[in-house]
Amino acid sequence: MLVLAIDTSTSMSAVGWVEADAGTPNPVATRFARLVAPAEPGHAETLIDRMTAALATGGHTLAEVGLLVFGRGPGTFTGLRIGLGTAKGLSLSLGTPLVGISSLEALAISAGAEGPVAPLIDARRGELYAALYDVRFDACRPVARLTRAEQVVTPESLGAALDLGACQSRVRFVGNGAVRYADTVRPLGDLLPLATSAPDPYRMALVGLERYLRDGPQDAAALEPTYLREPDAKLPAAVR
Numbered sequence: 001m002l003v004l005a006i007d008t009s010t011s012m013s014a015v016g017w018v019e020a021d022a023g024t025p026n027p028v029a030t031r032f033a034r035l036v037a038p039a040e041p042g043h044a045e046t047l048i049d050r051m052t053a054a055l056a057t058g059g060h061t062l063a064e065v066g067l068l069v070f071g072r073g074p075g076t077f078t079g080l081r082i083g084l085g086t087a088k089g090l091s092l093s094l095g096t097p098l099v100g101i102s103s104l105e106a107l108a109i110s111a112g113a114e115g116p117v118a119p120l121i122d123a124r125r126g127e128l129y130a131a132l133y134d135v136r137f138d139a140c141r142p143v144a145r146l147t148r149a150e151q152v153v154t155p156e157s158l159g160a161a162l163d164l165g166a167c168q169s170r171v172r173f174v175g176n177g178a179v180r181y182a183d184t185v186r187p188l189g190d191l192l193p194l195a196t197s198a199p200d201p202y203r204m205a206l207v208g209l210e211r212y213l214r215d216g217p218q219d220a221a222a223l224e225p226t227y228l229r230e231p232d233a234k235l236p237a238a239v240r
Contacts, residue, residue, distance in 0.1 A: 001027075001066040003209050004055065005201035008047060008083035009075025009103035010121060010176050013039035015050045016201025017058065017065075020209055026141065027209050033057045034201045043082040051086075065096050067217075069208030071199055072100035073226040074129040074150060075121055080225035088220050097217030099208040102226065104150055104175075106199035108133040109142040109207060111174040111192055116167045117144070120158075120177030120185070127152050128177040129228055132162045142203065152228050155181040159188050 001022040007014040016034030020027035035054045039046050055061060070087045073080045084100075091098050107119035114135055121129040132148035153161040164171055171189030176197045178185050185191060 001209065002060060002064050003067045003069060003205040004051065004062075004065045005069040005204035005208060006047065006051065006083055006087070007071030007103055007106060007199040007201065007204065008039070008043045008079040009071050009073050010079065010198060011039055011076070012176070012198035013037055013043060013046055013050055014071070014198050014201045014204075015047070015054045016205060017055055017060065018202060018205040018209075019058070020206065022066075022209065022213060025210070025213060026139065027206060027213070029202065029206060031058060032202050032205070036198050036201070039079070043079050047082060047086055062090060063094055065090075065094070067099065067209060067212050068096050069099050069101060069204050071103035071106050071204065072223070073103050074123070074228045075103050076124075077227065080227070084223060084225050088223065091220040097212065098220050098223065099212050099218055100223055101204060101208055101211070102131075102150065103199060104129065104131045105133065105144050105146070106204050106207075107175050107196075108135055108144040109203045110198075110200035111135065111142075111172060111196055113172045113192065115169045116147070116164075116171045118158075118162060118164070118171050118173050118178075118189070120173055120175040120181075122175075122177040122180050123152055123229070127154055128158065128181070130158060130162060130177070132164070132171070141206070150226070150228060155184040158185065164188055
């Protein structure tokens with residue numbers, strides 16, 4: 001099966017595909033490609049072109065995609081709306097089934113580390129989207145178990161909010177939020193390299209495919225992004 005994965009939760013555009021055997025519960029990729037780059041000038045202007053270009057590296061088109069996996073957030077309001085809108089549009093026009101996964105979980109499984117992993121996405125306003133996962137490798141596949149719920153925190157309250165003092169081993173921090181607030185985060189654990197600050201679409205595709213094979217597709221009409229807080233921009237009260 002050809003699986004396409006996208007994430008637009010940050011200022012980075014993460015797009016990739018895998019070809020994998022859908023006849024096994026733990027599919028393994030036989031071919032793949034991934035593209036992670038700044039979404040400049042923006043996701044609206046670049047996402048479809050990058051999806052098309054990434055697929056073209058393997059001689060594929062959007063019409064051939066058998067499953068679309070997308071990061072449902074949390075993250076930037078505009079980025080999430082564009083990602084979800086694109087995913088729903090393809091599902092409606094081409095009949096492509098959808099699976100949404102947490103962008104924080106996607107970061108955790110992209111970290112390349114075992115043990116406690118705290119993905120942090122810059123939420124602006126001096127805040128972070130954060131969670132804590134226990135990541136283990138099962139036959140080289142990262143599996144992330146959520147141990148502290150997704151939440152909005154300030155950098156200064158991060159340790160208490162995620163109860164990092166209870167961790168039995170040193171915490172690894174990943175994501176653009178960890179990079180932005182490195183001085184505050186570094187005393188709490190290990191800061192992983194900038195190269196891991198966006199979700200890996202290769203990992204996303206395989207995790208999404210496993211869930212699709214186990215649970216089936218999600219209802220495209222019912223899917224909504226995970227915001228965790230109100231958007232920065234709001235309509236005037238008279239317009240609502």
